[in-house]
Amino acid sequence: MTPELKARFDEAVRNNKIVLFMKGNAMFPQCGFSARALQILQQHGQVHTVDVLADPEVRQGIKEYSNWPTIPQVFINGKFVGGSDILMELEERGELAEMIAGKTPA
Amino acid sequence: MLDPNAIRERIVGALPGSEVDVRDTTGTGDHFEARVVSPAFAGKSMVEQHQLVYAPLQDWLKTGELHALALKTYSPEQWKKFGNR
Numbered sequence: 001m002t003p004e005l006k007a008r009f010d011e012a013v014r015n016n017k018i019v020l021f022m023k024g025n026a027m028f029p030q031c032g033f034s035a036r037a038l039q040i041l042q043q044h045g046q047v048h049t050v051d052v053l054a055d056p057e058v059r060q061g062i063k064e065y066s067n068w069p070t071i072p073q074v075f076i077n078g079k080f081v082g083g084s085d086i087l088m089e090l091e092e093r094g095e096l097a098e099m100i101a102g103k104t105p106a
Numbered sequence: 107m108l109d110p111n112a113i114r115e116r117i118v119g120a121l122p123g124s125e126v127d128v129r130d131t132t133g134t135g136d137h138f139e140a141r142v143v144s145p146a147f148a149g150k151s152m153v154e155q156h157q158l159v160y161a162p163l164q165d166w167l168k169t170g171e172l173h174a175l176a177l178k179t180y181s182p183e184q185w186k187k188f189g190n191r
Contacts, residue, residue: 068153086156088160
């Protein structure tokens with residue numbers, strides 16, 4: 001991952017409360033896991049999405065950035081939260097809303 | 107082909123005192139799900155909890171011998187709160 005790419009990731013997660021690195025975009029998700037993650041997050045507010053399929057460098061780089069092997073990836077309040085399984089579990093436990101509200105650390 | 111017990115032993119070895127259930131979800135010895143309750147998870151984010159479980163399984167994950175492991179992780183306190191769902 002180049003320093004330029006890292007800076008782009010830093011900026012995206014710093015400037016947006018909810019960021020989803022996904023396959024496809026919000027209009028046309030290209031993967032069921034990405035679609036489900038987007039659906040859950042959109043219930044909690046505006047989601048900034050990044051299509052990893054649009055740029056191979058981003059697709060590989062985000063995995064190094066978060067040290068997590070799969071897409072989708074969710075960042076809340078600047079911090080990496082997990083993939084689709086963790087997101088669903090957090091939603092079921094009622095912890096996602098608190099995290100987004102900043103009541104519990106992400 | 108992996109045996110659920112082999113996976114279980116590694117997780118318990120890395121996280122002593124944990125309660126671990128591993129199930130082969132497809133019957134093919136490469137897709138599993140695990141429930142791990144561990145005191146080591148207290149105060150950790152879910153990502154950190156999952157990474158602690160994946161750590162002792164890295165070689166299997168790298169070779170693809172272990173293709174998928176769906177995780178549910180709980181600290182003892184979280185288990186009391188959310189375990190009965």
